[in-house]
Amino acid sequence: MHAGEGTAIFSGFHLPKLEASVVELKQDGSTGKVVRVTKETLIGQADCDMSYPADSLLSARHASVAVRGEKLILKDLSSRNGTFVKQRKDTPLNTGDVFLVGRQLFRFSVETPQEEVGAIEGTRVMMGMAPGVAGGPKGRLERIHLSGEVIEAFKIEKPETTLGRTKGDLTFKTDPYMSGEHARILAQSSGFMLCDLKSRNGVYRRIRGEAELNNGDEFFLGEQIFRAEVKVV
Numbered sequence: 001m002h003a004g005e006g007t008a009i010f011s012g013f014h015l016p017k018l019e020a021s022v023v024e025l026k027q028d029g030s031t032g033k034v035v036r037v038t039k040e041t042l043i044g045q046a047d048c049d050m051s052y053p054a055d056s057l058l059s060a061r062h063a064s065v066a067v068r069g070e071k072l073i074l075k076d077l078s079s080r081n082g083t084f085v086k087q088r089k090d091t092p093l094n095t096g097d098v099f100l101v102g103r104q105l106f107r108f109s110v111e112t113p114q115e116e117v118g119a120i121e122g123t124r125v126m127m128g129m130a131p132g133v134a135g136g137p138k139g140r141l142e143r144i145h146l147s148g149e150v151i152e153a154f155k156i157e158k159p160e161t162t163l164g165r166t167k168g169d170l171t172f173k174t175d176p177y178m179s180g181e182h183a184r185i186l187a188q189s190s191g192f193m194l195c196d197l198k199s200r201n202g203v204y205r206r207i208r209g210e211a212e213l214n215n216g217d218e219f220f221l222g223e224q225i226f227r228a229e230v231k232v233v
Contacts, residue, residue, distance in 0.1 A: 016232045020072045022050065022065055025218070025225040034229075040066040043221060044077075057081050057146070058222035065213070065228070072230050074219060075210040081146050084204035085211055086218040093139070093185065093192040098206035101163050101199075102178025107142045108185075110192070111155075139185065139192055141170075156192070161185045164197075177201050 022041060024032030035041060035050055042048035044062040045055055052058055059079040066073055076083040084100060095109040139156030154170060162168030163185075165178040172178055179199040186193040196203040204220060213219070213228040220226070 016070060018067050018070050018072065019231050019233055020065070020067055020213075021229045023227045023229055024050070025227055031227075037065055037067055037072065040064050042077075043224070043226075045222070052222065052224055055222040055224060058224070062221050070232065072213045072228055073210050074207065074213050074228075076207055076221075079221065081222065082206045083221045084206050084219060085213070087194065087196055087203045087205050088217070090186075090193050090195045091205065093194050096208075097194075098144075099194060100204040100206075101183050102165065102172060102175040102201065104163075104172055104175060104178070105144050105146065107144050107148070107150075108192070108194075109140045109142075111138045111140050137187070137191060139187065141185070156185055156187060159187050161187075162197075 020037040022035045022037060022043075024034070026032055033050075041050065042061055042064050043050045043058075044060050045051065045053060045058040046060050048061060059077070059081070061077050062079040063077055063083045064075045066075070074083065074085065082098065087099075093108045097108045099106055099108070140153060141156055141161075142153045143151045145151060158169075161170065161184065162181055163170045163172075163178075163183045164181040165172055165175055166180045168181055179197070179201070181197050182199040183203050184195045184197055186195060194203065194205075202218070213230065215228065215230040217228045218225060219228070
């Protein structure tokens with residue numbers, strides 16, 4: 001039987017395919033090498049698809065990027081210093097979450113009732129501020145070294161806590177990578193949210209195990225910054 005005039009001939013299903021690349025971003029804003037992700041692509045200090053021997057903050061095999069079905073997956077390979085993805089929207093904060101604001105590294109936790117009984121030694125409590133959401137949780141924010149060692153700690157007990165270089169509840173005047181008002185922690189009855197205040201350099205979250213990358217997502221490990229380019233064809 002012949003197809004009638006103007007009739008489309010069915011030629012089978014077209015299964016969508018993901019094409020992805022990792023783009024190296026330079027400190028001056030320019031781009032470096034571009035690596036197409038056709039297999040598990042390793043990034044690290046040595047013997048990787050993208051190797052950076054001079055970067056002492058990288059583990060030998062630090063992280064990998066791979067296409068899994070219709071997703072691009074970034075995986076931390078139990079690295080020493082972690083792998084971070086730039087936050088693109090307000091996201092919840094949970095106990096153990098680590099994030100970078102400017103060059104300051106923070107670890108967040110929700111305090112248990114036992115911890116709330118007395119002030120933790122060495123913790124700065126921000127006094128004279130409005131109390132947190134009634135009946136809501138209280139948070140603890142630690143500024144830490146890459147090793148995880150605590151430099152100083154703060155109690156998060158008000159509805160909004162702003163971090164910045166010149167403005168906010170917690171200021172870091174000597175950090176040139178931090179915007180005047182950079183990020184904010186919102187305390188809600190359901191938990192805490194981390195918000196980027198349209199800062200110049202963004203807020204980076206340390207991934208736990210692995211994370212999906214979408215087109216345009218930026219991530220860093222060691223001193224290297226990358227951008228994911230993803231499209232479905």
